[in-house]
Amino acid sequence: MRNDKKPGAPTIYDVAREAGVSYSTVSRTLSGYEFVKYSTREKVLRAAEKLGYVPNLQARSLAGGRSNMIGVLVPALSNSYVGEILRGIDEELSESDYNLLLYTTHRRRGKETTYATTITNSGAEGLLLVVPLTSATYLAALREQDFPYVLIDQSDPSGQSTTVNTTNWQGAYEATRYLIELGHRRIGFVSGLAGLNSAAERYSAYAAALADHGLAVDESLVVNGGFTRRGGLAAAPTLLDRPTRPTAIFAANDLSALGVIEAARQRGLRVPEDVSVIGFDDIPQASIVYPKLTTVRQPLVEMGRQAAALLLEQIEHHSTEPRQITLETELVVRDSCGPPASP
C-alpha cells in the first residue's frame, strides 16, 4: 500500500549496497552486535547516515528483534488521573528510547482481553495496565506466555502479577480519622467505581476508621460517585439535602470531590464552613480549585514512572518474578476541611 515503489525509505539492503557489505552485516552493526570490525562498522554507519536510514520497527520485531514499543492500556484519556500516570510512564520511557502504543478501552468494556492480545501480538515488548480488571483471565494468558506486564493502581488477587499500588487503605483511614479529629461525627462517603480494588479499600478504611472511633457506619450516608466529577455532582444532593446533613464528606477521589463542592456551592453551602470535603488522589486541579482541596495524595506520576521502570527491568532481564510495590499516600491538608459548625 505504502510500498508503491515510491522513493520509499531506504532499507538495510540499500545501506548494505552503499557500504559494500552484506545486509546481515548491516543488521548486526545497527543492532549493536559487538563482533563487527571497526572499519566495517564505520562504513556501515556512514552509509546509513548518508542515506538517512531509519529502521522499520515492524519488520524488526516481526523478525524476532526488539520493537522498542511498550503498550499501555488505559480506560480513557479524559481523566487527569490517567494523564498523570501517563506522564510518569512517558518520562521514564523517554529516558530509554521506548515508544508508547496507547490503547484506550473506552467504550468497549470487556474487550480488554482482545486489546491486550492485540498489543501482545503487535510487537509491544511489554504491557502497562491501568484498566479495571474486569476479567483477570488474560493475566493468566500473559503470564503463560512470559509476556512482561505491570499493573498500575490495581492488585491481582492471585498475587502473581507485578504491581504498583499505593496505600489506599491507610490513606483513606487517615483521611477519615482526620475528619473525626476535626470533630465531625456525621461523615458522608461518596464511593468510587464498584469493582475497583482501590474503591473497595477506601470504603473499607472509611468504615474501619469510623468503627475504631466508636462511630456507626450509616449506610444512608454512603452514596455512589463512580469516581467522576459528574458522579460526585449527582450523588452529593442525597447527602446535602438531608435534614441532618453530614458535616463532612469524604469523596473517594478528587474528581468526585470537586463534584461535591460544586453541588454544595449550588446550594449556597460554604466549604468548609458548612460542610468539609476531602478527596483522594491530589490531581493537579486539587491545588488550583477554590477552596484548595484537602486530599490524600497519590504519587501518580511516580506510580507511572516506577511501573515503567519495573516493566523495563522485566524486559531487559527476562525476569518474570512478580514484584509488588506500594507507594505511600500522604494526607495533604489544604482549605476544604474545617471543624464542624457548632450550632
Added chain:
Amino acid sequence: MRNDKKPGAPTIYDVAREAGVSYSTVSRTLSGYEFVKYSTREKVLRAAEKLGYVPNLQARSLAGGRSNMIGVLVPALSNSYVGEILRGIDEELSESDYNLLLYTTHRRRGKETTYATTITNSGAEGLLLVVPLTSATYLAALREQDFPYVLIDQSDPSGQSTTVNTTNWQGAYEATRYLIELGHRRIGFVSGLAGLNSAAERYSAYAAALADHGLAVDESLVVNGGFTRRGGLAAAPTLLDRPTRPTAIFAANDLSALGVIEAARQRGLRVPEDVSVIGFDDIPQASIVYPKLTTVRQPLVEMGRQAAALLLEQIEHHSTEPRQITLETELVVRDSCGPPASP
C-alpha cells in the same frame, strides 16, 4: 525472542488448518475480501473465533496491508492542552477502530524528523503533528511520499499541508478589545513560546487591538511567559511590581494566566478588583480555579477530533489535497476580569 515455540497466539495458519482451507483464504476472509463463498467464510470465522485468533498488526502492515495505527507526535504530556487534543483524537479514532502510536518529542528537540520517519516506517498509516515546527523539511518529505498527515494548531507557511487551526488572531483581538472596553488602558501582555505561530498571532492581535483603540504598545508591558504556568508566575512580577501597574493582563494562554493569578495573590492583589487577568485556551482548569478564568476558548477536543477525522479521510480516500480548517475561538467571560479600579 517472543517466538520461543510458546503456546504463542494462533496465526492464520492455525485458523486455516482448523477450518480446512488454505491460509490465503483465511487472509481474504479476515481482511474483508468480498469474493469468498458464504459457507467458507462462515467456517473461517468460526475457526478464528474458536481459536481466539487476533491478527498480528505488524505482519499485516509489513505485508502491505493496513496497520490500523496512526502516529501522534506531541511535545509532552504534561500539559492539559495536549491532553485535551489527545482526547479529541482518541474519541474520533475509537469510533473507527484505529490505534495510537504516541511519540513525545520531549527532551530531544529537533529530533522531530527522526521521529516522524520512525513513525512513517513503522507502520502508522498517518501522522498527527502537534509539535512546534522547528524544521519544516520533513513535511516536504512526508508530502513527497504521499504520507497522510495533519498539523494541529500550527500552520505550514507553504500552505501545502492539511491543518486544523483556530482563529488565534481574532480571539486575541477580541480579548484585548474586551479589556479595553472594560475601561483598561494599561494592559500587560504575557507572551507565549517564541517561534510558535499561535504565540506570534496572539501578540500581533494584542498590538493591533491597542493601536485600533488609540493606545500605544508599551514594550515594557510585554513579558515572556513561555506558555507555562511557571513562566507566568515568573514573568508576572515584572508587571505587578511596577509603580504604574497595569490594570489588566492578557496572558497568551491559560497556563500562564494561572501563573499570573498566583503571583498576584502572593502579593495580596485581588483578581479582578486590583488587576484583571484574561487567558487563552479554556483548558479544563480555567472553569475550576478561583476566580474562574475569563479566557478565549479554543475548542481543543474538537480540534483533535477534526484533525483525526481529516486524517482518516485522507487515508481512506488516498486524497492528499491539502485542506485548511479554522475553528472559531470564543470569548468566555467568567470572573477574572472587571473594570479597572477608579482611584
Added chain:
DNA sequence: CTGAAAGCGCTAACAA
C-alpha cells in the same frame, strides 16, 4: 471462488 508462491524489512542460526 480458492490454492500456491512470492515477498514486506529485518533478525538469527549456520556456515565459511
Added chain:
DNA sequence: TTGTTAGCGCTTTCAG
C-alpha cells in the same frame, strides 16, 4: 568477522 539461508505472519499476484 562476515556472508548465506531461513523464516516471523501476513497480503497479494497469479494460476487454476
